[in-house]
Amino acid sequence: DTEVTQTPKHLVMGMTNKKSLKCEQHMGHRAMYWYKQKAKKPPELMFVYSYEKLSINESVPSRFSPECPNSSLLNLHLHALQPEDSALYLCASSQGDRYGGYTFGSGTRLTVV
């Protein structure tokens, strides 16, 4: 299995809703990442988990809450989002070693209404 699987593929939520994005990989990668991507822009790093511990939080608002229950799973819990949070949310994983390179999932297209 050489994939990163993200669910759901599309999500529409109201500003008062609570939802979660899920990311899963079975490549034995020890590092997992959340990125936010606006249309025609490069991805922006949000969070990095290394060995299931949060190692980087790029000053993301608290309405985004990451969770890494185990080495294969990464969640992003969403609460009280704003319309400007509408974007493509990409998950990625890597071996976290000198060989570099990420494997990306196909993303969740989030629309906040």
Place this chain on the structure above:
Amino acid sequence: AQTVTQSQPEMSVQEAETVTLSCTYDTSESNYYLFWYKQPPSRQMILVIRQEAYKQQNATENRFSVNFQKAAKSFSLKISDSQLGDTAMYFCAFMPLYGGATNKLIFGTGTLLAVQP
């Protein structure tokens, strides 16, 4: 701080022709990786090619090759025999060699490539 610059926001090429996408970067690191990622309308970010800075030989992957000029901090992507499936946004990216999982993948602003039939 490292930066990656892609000066061509959009490009167009005829099917079967060759196109070159430009990328320059700025860093004080001596050891690092450079990548080209492709993002088609399907959204998934796909690794096209990778270059280790300590290797002088330019990387190639089938129809894709790079021209890596370390002194000039330039890393261009050449696509030969362009195909309709090559239509996508192409991102150049930089990563320091050391630092493990906390290494950040730093992206350029992207080049939207359209392959015309």
